[in-house]
Amino acid sequence: MSEEHLRQQLREAADAHRPDRARMLARVERGMHEQSATDEPERRPAVGWVRVAGITAGVVGALAVGGFAVGSALRPDPAPRQQQVAVSPTQTPRGGNPLWADGSVDPGSNAYWAQSNVTFKTKSQLAGLTVELRVAQTGKVNSTGHWSSLPAGDFTESVTERDGFLVYRWVLRPGRSVPVGEHVFAGQYNHAEGGRDAGDDDYVVTGRTGGGQRVSVDGDFAPVSGRRG
Template sequence: MTMRRDVHDELRARLQEAAGAHEPDRERILARIERGMAEEARPERRAARPPVFGWLRVAGATAAVAGVLAVGGWAVASAVKEDTAQRTVATSPTPTPPPTPTSTPPSAPASTPSEEDGPLWSDGSVDPHSNEFWAQSNVTLKTGRHLTALEVELTVAQTGGVTSTGAWRSLPEDDFALTVAERDGFLVYTWRLRDGRTVPPGEWVFAGQYDHARGGRDAKDDGYSATARAGDEEFSVAGDFAPRS
């Protein structure tokens, strides 16, 4: 009885697993198996046939069910494959959209013609990163000789709301003394080379930064000057900034 119960449970588990793959035949298959198991359980059957034939019967039924499920699964897969093939349609390649034209970046504000005196050359310009609330004015100097003295002055006209937010130079900070003051309607930045320091040949930038009233500020009244000494000679340059276009 224990063997049959185990066989019965195992067969039921296998049939349930197989039926999960082919749902439409599950009820019919289980009904057939139940009828077969009921016949095995009758007393006259047990007296007429040895237990071994009952096991073979169950094994045969299992094999038959597996065959039915395999054939059914193959048929379903074939039908799905055929249906998929019939529904496949040709598609044309997606057209490539034309490239989006890029806008030309704004050019930097124009600077005034540079000034030159001996080995000293200069130029003044408004930095291109300036905006409608803030600006930076650059004084660029070039020197072909070592300078033993140098003073650079930048004047920014008070056009409304002009307030210093800082200053910098490309030469070492400790080599210069910086003062920022308001004088006669201008914000004035002054860089003075400290005693004992020198400026090597090259190109150097002195920049003043400031807030201003909202809107594009016109730098036409701004200016700069620089005086320098190389050996026993003195040189000076001065210039202004291009008006707003």
């Protein structure tokens, strides 16, 4: 058996990843005897054992590595570690007001007609809402309409005169809701010619969250002297 043939057998054995050390040593020893029978006598003591010893060590190392690789491949993965995530307890806001509002006269107003806007923001969805805009009777004030950025069908709307004010009122119908965000309610009216002072106008917004919390915000309009509209 040639040396190359012997190495080929050893490589095939190592590639097979079968960690049977006794079988491989026997195969190496058999190959050694076969080669000893064909080699010249003077080469046997000088080369044979050194060569076999080196090859045997390589085979054992290959088997050891191969056995580890095969064992690692077949060994079941350890159970995954369960990770625990700390979660802060839910906190219910206290004492805060989720509504913000502002009253302003629309810049499109003129010397005979005006629009007053009530803009409000809510941080919570509302299950109840009432918006009331009061425009002071400063002379010839009468309604010409009103609108809202929310669906008109969600509200009961009314315009009345009470205690020297033209009162616009929007009430959310039962079963409807107001989403989180910014919304506008506007009242439109004619008035006496010239600049109208809105300093006596005011508004109030009251609501109820889905959890039953009642919220409200109110305010007025900045007085404007000599303002047209």
